Amino acid sequence: MSGSQAARTLREVVGPYFGDFGGRFVPEALIAALDDLTAAWEKAKGDPEFTDRLAVLHRDYTGRPSPITEVPQFAAHAGGVRIFLKREDLNHTGSHKINNVLGQALLTQLVGKTRVIAETGAGQHGVATATAAALFGLDCTIYMGEEDTRRQALNVARMRLLGAEVVPVRTGSRTLKDAINEAFRDWVANVETTNYIFGTVAGPHPFPSMVRDLQKIIGEEARSQLLQRIDRLPDAAVACVGGGSNAMGLFHAFLDDTDVRLVGCEAAGDGVASGRHAATITAGDPGVLHGARTMVLQDEDGQTVESHSISAGLDYPGVGPEHSWLASIGRAEYVPVTDAEAMSAFELLCRTEGIIPAIESAHALAGALRLGTGLVAGGADPAETVLLVCLSGRGDKDVATAAAWFDLLDPDAEVSE
Amino acid sequence: MTASRPTLRGTAGALEAARSEGRAALIVYLPVGYPDVDGSIEAARTAVAAGADIVELGLPYSDPGMDGVVIQQAVQAALDGGTRIRDVLRAVREVAATGAPTLVMTYYNPVLRYGVDAFAAALAEAGGAGLITPDLIPDEAGEWIAAADAHGLDKVFLVAPSSTTERLHLTAAASRGFVYAASTMGVTGTRATVGEKAQQLVQDTRAAGAQRVCVGLGVSTADQAAEVAGYADGVIVGSALVRTLIRPDSDRAAALTDLGELVRDLAAGVRAGGAR
């Protein structure tokens, strides 16, 4: 397992392998499609015509660059350190997912395919894909676990408004992992017309590298924005990790800045000890899932174990191979954040800063609260301690979940979720 | 060429025996644990008695990405019923005792988790013929290839209509026993017609150096079996057989009767198409 050995810096490692992780553990029938996609991406990413079109879309359609916002009232609860949020929540469609989707949709056009498919958990990747499909005039089918279509009913409606077909997946645990299986089955059968727009940095090569390339704009912008604003790099960059795309997007710019700690916050559900969680790197073992060798929540027979999280976007028993590798070499650290911790950080950001975050992103906020408090307790000067947190999405889609969690609704109110 | 040298318990012997009778072999897929472990062993024995030449026992996996709804349903029921790897090894032992070469069809993670060499050793010890690995391409299979070679097991890799000539060569060279030609671009399941690309794929795979090529995906009737038997070394049938076992009334005796009947039809089919 090699292929990345020529890289001199961590940022130059491009797959298909990240150390022992990555690869292409897929049926032979998909290899030609993955080869084509790899070649198309290699060509497109260096082609000014492609990169210029993408840059215009980022600016005029998504609203990039997304700002960084310092949140001192929130940070007062983190030992008084300085916290800056990278505002991916302000993107069109409400999360970082659009960064990746626009790139892959443009690529779909370039290779002459007319239909896109995607999996979605929280619905954000599905909404972003449906949006891009509408913009580019592509047919669009979104696979979503039946369990998630219930949890995120509003996003199902959004996708349908945008003209996408949403297929509830009723196999297995009826969540994101099963939606991915179903999307791959569709892809094998329809590969001549269809491009699979994968939503995160997991899956077979080239997806981990390509999605990372399309998301790294998060960290690149944030790095230069911070340098411009405060003339220094952060002490730590913090992000939530589902499959790991917003985290990889944030981390990538800092991989070779060895003084910057990289902290990934995994969903710990009811707590890692409870067994009901999605803390894949914290509690998983190396294995193969969805085409990549990576950390996986699995039982002793190698069966995938169902994950649990209040956040549908983090409820995934696998993780991108580059994260597994960064954990294995100690470059990034991955910490578990429970539902309760995430919801308390969620509420705190709402009340102190007037920003309603996605519950996924609230896991990163909780991680930052813990990290800041710990650093100050360990003697760090709060005024000289800077945390950069990826606010990967906004919480509109989560209002019903939050209302139920905090018991905010009048008893006779009607909630249509 | 060591890659294609048959081993004693391997599938090459059965395929050559069928060839010497002027026909293709009938290969049946059944998942271990459906309707339960003993029931699946019974089903496999019934299939062998009815004329199956080679048995593929499916190791139930939580994320069967290459399977269609029928096999997904049976495999999920097998997992819900608590089927374990050790049950699969027991099934191999009992089915191999019929004398039919017995392969295990498995996704890679259970093997990786068990330990690739340990799995190969256990499979060989149980009398298994080897593995069919639907989500493992030779490029990623270094560990399994070494273990299979060390334990004298068949390595059945897949080719697809989308495989390039270069990949057909690679896969033919890495396989032992036979090469599994997926008839269509798709997942397992019964289809009205076997892909028209299958025949060309078999020819191309032979031209790439494969000595034996068997065709699977979508074969469900005797007529289809006869058609495929006209150009392939073996005809692989899965979903159609599994469907005979899925009964709302859970009448096992009736299920085995239906299964046996279908296998007899298919066995007649591979003989009818044997004019090669």
Ligand SMILES: Cc1ncc(COP(=O)(O)O)c(C=O)c1O
């Ligand atoms: C707002 C938000 N953040 C994070 C995630 C998790 O994905 P990833 O880990 O790929 O960033 C999702 C997934 O749906 C999301 O919607």
